[in-house]
Amino acid sequence: MAINRNKYLKPFKNIFILILVVFAVWMLFFDANSWLIHHELNTEIEDLENEKEYYIKEIEKDKKDLKKLSTDEGLEKFAREEYYMKRDNEEIYIIEYDDSLKTKNDE
Template sequence: MTFKQFANKPFVKFITNKYVIILIVFIVWMLFFDENSYLTHREFNKEIDKLNSEKEYYNTEINHDKELIEKLKKKEELEKFAREEYKMKKDNEDIYIIEYDTLEKK
């Protein structure tokens, strides 16, 4: 097949049209090289998903802390919390801390 025969094919004529070439260059530019490219949008969407998962985590932590605050409004619960978390005691008490070894012995 000679070059003239190859150039007369309808597909080749369509691809070598100057408007099609400009359109292809424009599409490639917009997809990969532009500031608002597909790749940039994909990165932003990943970051949005990550931030939404962090938001969910912190909202559950806030709800947990609100429940704890409501629970600690009772004097007995506040004393229990202070003893367990901060090892506090009354003046006439002795506290013994028992720690368990969680490592397996060989």
């Protein structure tokens, strides 16, 4: 049994291998720039890049909406649909269906 244990411990008797192992463990787990911290930072960077892409798409969509609102027809359509505005000689009837109404159970 002692021979088998010596076989496994033989590489650790070499001071250079021992220092290399200690250095590798230190750099991977305990150092301020460890692999774990780099992994967390890389994950955060990916999340921020995904968020950046989302906001770029939202900005493009808002630019299209602003371009539509810059015309008189687009502005009138928006005012009619969102704020139920009307011309002086018009009347507006809002038709709501039962499935579109909010009830106390839905809230």
